[in-house]
Amino acid sequence: MDDFIAARSQMALSLGFHIIFSCIGMVMPFFMAVSHYYWLKTDQIVYKNVTKAWSKGVAIFFATGAVSGTVLSFELGLLWPEFMKHAGPIFGMPFSLEGTAFFIEAIALGFFLYGWDRFNKWFHWFTGVIVGVSGLASGILVVAANAWMNSPAGFDFVNGQYLNIDPxxxxxxxxxFSQALHMTIAAFVATGFAVAGVHALMIMRGQNVLFHTKSFKIAAIFGCAAAILQPLSGDISAKDVAVRQPAKLAAMEAHFHTEKSASLILGGIPDEANKEVKYAIKLPGFLSFLAHGDFETEVTGLDKIPAENHPPVAITHYAFQIMVGMGMAMMGISLVYFLALWKKRDWLTSKWLLKLFVFATPLGFIAVEAGWTVTEVGRQPWIIYNVMRTADAVTPMPGIAYSFYLFTGVYISLAIFVVFMLYRQIKMVGTLYDKE
Structure with missing residues (x-):
């Protein structure tokens, strides 16, 4: 493995690990705030138990996310010094504001965790809301910085110099906006389905059924509502990418030839040598419609883009197909669940519905990882789109491959530790709160 691939792999590993904790940190506090609100309004002890259990999970994910996020910030400077030298003064503002949001989140979480029976009950609830709002703001600000890499703005690039900077x-x-909207909804989908799936499994096992039923409903409603909204944000993102990054759209759809009434491709295996997609289902005109709102509009193919500026087509295409496939599966489950809430109440206690949510537990995070793969790989070979190539930004320091192996070991160890902590927390729920 050469140093350039090692540097990219290390960033991909770090981002892929951190994004899971970011999503949970953005969303779980809102679940927690809803259950806390129900307890304050109904005085049902089960909602207090749910709130306390979820708050411990939030604390675990916050601590792990803080560590992995700090590593990412260091890696930007260590692995991509040329990028940070020029980009830092331009897009440093969202990172600075993200740091502020992070500190507010940390303080509010401390107040919430240690504020039981110490604060006014509504002030205590409000600190939990602040945890969610600041976590959400933190995620949006980081996405704004990434969006800048896809759509550089706020400077003039003249003779290799970055002038007239406007942060x-x-x-x-x-x-x-399109990236922040898509990522925010994706975080609610992924976290909602993951949490609902865990509680659905506990219900099927007959463990503390009331507790898990209340928890499942809150998480499922959030996740399912977001899953139904996600295709709308996906449409906004696709239309935006079609205008700003036609090479990325072409790679996402393995669209090799510029044409009018372009076909939407479902599945398939891209053959880059022969410029075709094998074994795909093609829907004539639908790519033109989804990209430009018209079935006849021409869609730029890879043949109009210099070969040296082509993204890796196969990886981008497969990741996009996985993301869409997972999203459609969760949207289908969501429609079934809302039908059950509306008309078929007896379905809510059926094992087949619970099994659907158990099956869907990892789908949201698979979709998130695939979506970030599309975003990052689809931008290649640029680290700043049409301004700086990724290869020109990497550190000249040798031995990056060893750093990659080291960090891989660290992240695997951290993942095992987090899974162990969560397993213990879930096991404790069945005994601790039954005794209250």
Missing amino acids: IAAMFNKAW
Whole structure:
């Protein structure tokens, strides 16, 4: 493994690990706040138990996310010094604000965890809401920085110099809204389905059924509502990418030839040598419609883009197909669940519905990982789109491969530790709260 691939692999590993904890940190506090609100309004002890149990999970994920996020910030400077040298002064504002949001989140979480029976009950609840709001703001600000890499703004690039820097314009670039919206909804989908799936499994096992039923309903409603909204944000993102990054869209769809009434491709195996997709289902005109809102509009193919600027087609295409496939599966489950809430109440206690949620437990996070693969791999070979190539930004320091192996070991160990802690927490729920 050469140093360039090692540097990219290390960033991919770090980002892929951290994004899971970021999603949970953005969303779980809202679940916690809802259950806490129900306890304050109904005085049902089960909601207090749910709130306390979830708050411990939030604390575990917050601590792990803080560690992995700190590593990521160091890696930007260590692995990509040329990038940070020029980009830091331009898109540093969202990172600085993200740091502020992180500190607010940490303080509010401390107040919430240690505020039971010490604060006014509504102030205590409000600190939990602040944990969620600041966590959500933190995630959106990081996405704004990434969006800048896909849609550079806020500077003039003249003779290799970055002039007339405007941090506000950089932060609110043309991609920030669509990316932030898509990522925020994805976080609710992934976390909602993961939490609902765990509680569905506990219900099926007959462990503390009331506790897990209340928990399942809160998580499922959040996750299912977000899953139904996600295709709308996906459509906004696709139309945005079609205009700003036609090479990425072409790679996502393995669209090799520029044409009008372009076909939407489902599945298939891209053959880059022969510029075709084998074994795919093609829907004529639908790519034109999804990208530009018209069935006849021309869609730029890879043949209009210089070969040296082509993203890796196969990886981008497969990741996009996985993301869409997982999203459609969760949307289908969501429609079934809301039908059960509306018309078929007897379905809510059926094992087949619970099994659907257990099956869907990892789907949201698989979709999130695939979506970030599309975002990052689809931008290649650029680290700043159409401005700086990734190969020109990497550190000249040798031995990056050893760093990659080391960090891989660290992240695997950390993942095992987190799984162990969560397993213990879930096991404790069945005994501790039954005794109250």
